[in-house]
Amino acid sequence: MSKVILIDGHSILNRAYYGIPLLSNAEGLHTNAVYGFLNIMFKILDEEKADYLAVAFDVHAPTFRHEMFEAYKGTRKPMPEELREQVPVIKEVLHAMQIPTLEHAGYEADDILGTLGKAYEAAGYDVSIISGDRDLLQLATDKIKIRIPKTKMSGTEIEDYYAADVFEKYQVTPTEFIDMKALMGDTSDNIPGVPGIGEKTASKIISTWHSIEEAHAHAAELKPKKASENLVTYYEQAQFSKVLATIKTDCVLDFKLEDAAIGQMMNDASYALLKRLELKNILKRFDSVAETTVNYQTVKVLDDFAAAVSWLEGIGETDQLGLYYFSEDDFEGLAACKADNVPVYIPAEGMMTAAVLREMAAAAAKRAGVCCMIDVKPQLYWLELSEEDGIFDAAIAAYLINPLKDSYTYDGIAQDFLGMTVPSRADWMKKMTLTEASEKEKESFGHYLAYSAMIPVQAYGTLKKWLEETGMDRLFDEIEMPLVYALYDMEKAGIAVEKDALAEYGSRLTGRIDELEKNIYELAGESFNINSPKQLGIILFEKLGLPFAKKTKTGYSTSADILEKLRTYDPIVGQILEYRQLTKLKSTYADGLAGYIRPDDQRIHGKFNQTITATGRISSTEPNLQNIPVRMELGRLIRKVFVPKEDCIFVNADYSQIELRVLAHMAGDEHLIRAYKEAQDIHRMTASQVFHTPFDEVTPAQRSNAKAVNFGIVYGISSFGLSQDLSITKKEAENYIQQYFRTYPGIKAFLDRSVEAAKEKGYAVTLFGRRRPVPELLSSNFMQRSFGERIAMNSPIQGTAADIIKIAMVRVNRRLKQQHMKSRLILQIHDELLIEAVLDEVDAVKAILKEEMEHAVTLAVPLEIDMHIGHNWYELK
């Protein structure tokens, strides 16, 4: 017999709130109701071996009862703010625990519970309904148990009512309980009832006559006399009350019981959330889960050549295949897994040479109906696969579903999408070193590798369903998966660096740094570590007594913008600023980049990461090639050491103000759209309109301020932020913003809309459906919430721009390959692409860049690019 638990959300939350003193976390968010709710829920789950669990909530919309009776629930006190703020939080917790929450306009939670309770009873389930509200007793049967918890800090006691228990307590059946309520009324719901009849009298009357109708027919026989008279006088009101008090059991609901199947409630998402809420007692429950690690059956080690070949050649189009190819430290092999089968591990050794294994693995991947992997890009170095092969990268799918996680490894995917706790790579590594594994523990090592093949193929169905249900399947298929191959090609191509020139640049810096260091020690009267903000702060603000000492958490702030204001007070400040600038260039760029030049080809092969950013941008590491200096001339000189290879030249193209154009389109603001269609200088245009100055008379200062406002808008503007940026008062900044919104009313409406939508849905969305959760919006901390609002304004813009350049990259890369060109895409810097173009392909490359970048998507405003050619990166300006 399967068991279903249904919870009356608001009612339990309410009980918990009043039963437990106010608690709050570090953010100031109150948590007592959430805590109490979860305690009750877990207590019930612990004692009942339930298979299904769902929680119903009331919605903030009138129900049929309100339509019948205007005063319905009219006397109910409004929810205190400290409780109200916990409603979305408990929903979020439930969501993280994969417990469905049900709410439906026009129905109360009671009606949902009644409908589902009766339906599942009829279908043969045992049902428990949890509520703090005795109204629910009318639903009790011998299969439906109504459970009413009494919350105290010390613990929870629960009263249970089957039909018989209701009868025992009230001498009426559950159905008759409705009639009883029709007589006695309910002040909290504003059900009128019949005056002069309370619980005792009502119980006596209904236990005798079983319904208000019968009682009315025998009114004369009723005692006491007052009750008899009032029942006649107020009979209509009693009938009316009966309808109000009757819980509907025939609501039309779109709900499938399987969605309420109890899964892995203690997962990463719920852990993070509970941790944030600081619900330590609930967090304890995770410990016991960690021990339930699933160490699945066995891995078949196919070290026999014939057996391995036959397994791989047996893969056909009806198979869902999981693959993981590994090559490191002279150790190479393939883990593979067919859906619902035992994983296999095939080491590259003996007759099964690495070359043969790689080829057979790639061939199997191509033949399979679908081939699922985790983190495909690095495996492409060994497996020759391309975007046409339709590989499914589970890490990228998981990233789209929640881009806020810090990794997408197999153990996390197993936890989140399969409810499975498996040992992580680190857990296995603790047990044995790689060498030990390869030499002595082949089977164990294969066992560990096998997770990387097994998890993606098992999670495939769930991930696919998530992508479809969130509307991100096309984003995944048409943008993200093809992009994997474009990024791989970029990494493989790398960028050539003139090592000697870089070294020379470094030593030039060193000369000046030594000079500055000497000067600084002299001016300070002692030597100290200039790189230590702590020591520097003491020298500047204590020893030299400079003014405006600003504090950070740990001491004085010595950041450039502070020092800049101190320049005139002491010559040491200027020297320090220059020292800072030069040591930055030396350590991060001159020395830092040198360490990444590969000796075999004198090129830097940086990594481009696709599953890092919250907004959908790509990131660059080892080294970061997206933050090479450009603003200051001295820093910009570094770009001279990045050069094209022989017979090549650099071509770059960058979008002109892509984010502002995306904003114009998404907001549909006619003024901004018109400004772009007329192809004017947009910052000047903004200045002209915001400052009421004729276009031709805008001063450089006005234009520059307008530019700052435009930036601010994209970042989710705040008057404080703008005032800092422009060194003006907050008041003035407020005026600029107000003027801006008056000029472009559509922008204001859009930004407001974005915040509202994110609050409602819990995430921000790009034009292509990419989502970015914004949990900060739930915070009761003003700063956190404001941060959430800025994220909600910025993410759709930054994210859509990221979507667009990704589309362009995929198409540019495709065309370079399809047309068998030797030119290669080598860098992406958020709104810019850099190509190392073979000299005789330059015109074709320029045409491709222009076409694919400007037409990656059609917006209400044109997308424009600027293109340049140069013999090194520095010249591309």
Place this chain on the structure above:
DNA sequence: CCGACATGCAA
């Protein structure tokens, strides 16, 4: 030796 913090580079 690792993590937090401060700092500064880019779009």
Place this chain on the structure above:
DNA sequence: TATTGCATGTCGG
């Protein structure tokens, strides 16, 4: 107290 990143050096556990 403006969005998104990454790398560096210092310093303390």
